[in-house]
Amino acid sequence: MSQDTTSLKLNKEVENAEDFLPLLGTDYVELYVGNAKQAAHYYQSAWGFQPIAYAGLETGRKDSVSYVLQQDKIRIVLTSPLQEGGEVNRHIEKHGDGVKVVALWVDNATKSYEETIKRGAKSYMEPKTIEDENGEVVLSGIHTYGETVHVFVERTNYSGSFMPGYKAWNPSYKPETVGLKYIDHMVGNVGWNEMRKWCEFYAKVMGFAQLVSFDDKDISTDYTALMSKVMSNGNGRIKFPINEPAEGKKKSQIEEYIEFYNGAGVQHIALATDNIIETVKQLKLRGVEFLKVPETYYDTVLERVGKIDEDLEPLKELGILIDRDDEGYLLQLFTKPILDRPTMFFEIIQRKGAKSFGKGNFKALFEAIEREQEMRGTL
Numbered sequence: 561m562s563q564d565t566t567s568l569k570l571n572k573e574v575e576n577a578e579d580f581l582p583l584l585g586t587d588y589v590e591l592y593v594g595n596a597k598q599a600a601h602y603y604q605s606a607w608g609f610q611p612i613a614y615a616g617l618e619t620g621r622k623d624s625v626s627y628v629l630q631q632d633k634i635r636i637v638l639t640s641p642l643q644e645g646g647e648v649n650r651h652i653e654k655h656g657d658g659v660k661v662v663a664l665w666v667d668n669a670t671k672s673y674e675e676t677i678k679r680g681a682k683s684y685m686e687p688k689t690i691e692d693e694n695g696e697v698v699l700s701g702i703h704t705y706g707e708t709v710h711v712f713v714e715r716t717n718y719s720g721s722f723m724p725g726y727k728a729w730n731p732s733y734k735p736e737t738v739g740l741k742y743i744d745h746m747v748g749n750v751g752w753n754e755m756r757k758w759c760e761f762y763a764k765v766m767g768f769a770q771l772v773s774f775d776d777k778d779i780s781t782d783y784t785a786l787m788s789k790v791m792s793n794g795n796g797r798i799k800f801p802i803n804e805p806a807e808g809k810k811k812s813q814i815e816e817y818i819e820f821y822n823g824a825g826v827q828h829i830a831l832a833t834d835n836i837i838e839t840v841k842q843l844k845l846r847g848v849e850f851l852k853v854p855e856t857y858y859d860t861v862l863e864r865v866g867k868i869d870e871d872l873e874p875l876k877e878l879g880i881l882i883d884r885d886d887e888g889y890l891l892q893l894f895t896k897p898i899l900d901r902p903t904m905f906f907e908i909i910q911r912k913g914a915k916s917f918g919k920g921n922f923k924a925l926f927e928a929i930e931r932e933q934e935m936r937g938t939l
Contacts, residue, residue, distance in 0.1 A: 888913015
């Protein structure tokens with residue numbers, strides 16, 4: 561197996577991906593939210609994220625406030641406006657709470673910007689260096705689907721808690737973590753007939769390659785359907801499935817998302833764990849709600865996936881789904897939407913060798929989502 565061109569010399573998992581944009585991983589995900597202080601409490605209490613850094617009036621920022629939380633390699637930034645008007649307010653009014661920035665960790669933010677811009681990316685932020693007593697961070701950024709942006713973060717020469725402009729945030733309240741490790745993949749929902757366009761964007765502008773494709777025959781129920789393609793960078797650390805609606809008898813979850821989010825955006829973030837049973841138990845105890853499949857799912861699941869290491873009973877009790885591919889199996893579970901609008905949710909995933917995305921669970925999962933849509937009156 562060949563190596564990529566990052567400073568970490570990572571194995572190249574996806575051979576037909578190009579190497580002009582070496583990515584080390586996800587740096588952070590930033591959500592624009594109505595009340596960052598309360599959202600931070602939710603992510604600490606329910607999800608076990610740890611407080612890292614803060615920016616706001618006390619750090620000289622007058623227009624917005626941000627809280628930074630982290631669990632292992634997963635870092636989230638929650639930003640709220642402090643005044644009326646401005647980009648953050650407008651984003652929240654249009655989309656509700658949601659992901660604005662998917663930040664990517666790079667060795668060279670200037671080169672990342674130049675390579676993507678010359679291939680057709682639309683500029684969000686020209687390269688800029690920010691500094692404080694802990695060193696410097698270089699940032700640049702480009703637009704992707706909807707109003708979502710990718711910010712390239714170069715932090716080789718920085719030793720502070722997050723980045724210049726933030727101060728360490730160290731409250732006494734620090735609930736235990738729940739065992740979440742890193743972002744496995746992040747899914748974008750786009751409008752009718754837009755999937756190909758955005759997959760081509762990731763291929764042409766960022767050098768990604770298609771891992772897998774699902775059409776409406778793979779992802780459909782009696783009522784709804786969607787299409788999906790999974791794009792990945794060369795080392796496999798950044799995987800972006802892109803969904804679009806497909807014709808069905810009723811309104812699919814993708815159409816519901818587009819309607820309430822008012823456009824394309826990040827639908828869900830898949831968080832990896834080494835022990836999904838313990839992680840889900842902890843999350844349920846803390847009030848996180850998950851989609852439920854019928855108990856009959858478990859009557860035949862082992863015939864489909866074969867032998868697994870876990871006992872079936874705790875998986876059934878928690879509603880955890882199982883799927884297998886040529887390289888192993890995976891365990892996964894999806895939350896209900898975590899916001900007021902039926903838009904964004906999380907997936908918890910544990911991979912036991914499998915590289916796939918749970919195709920065998922799509923039908924059961926979608927029927928569970930349809931039951932929720934029916935209660936909301938949006939099916």
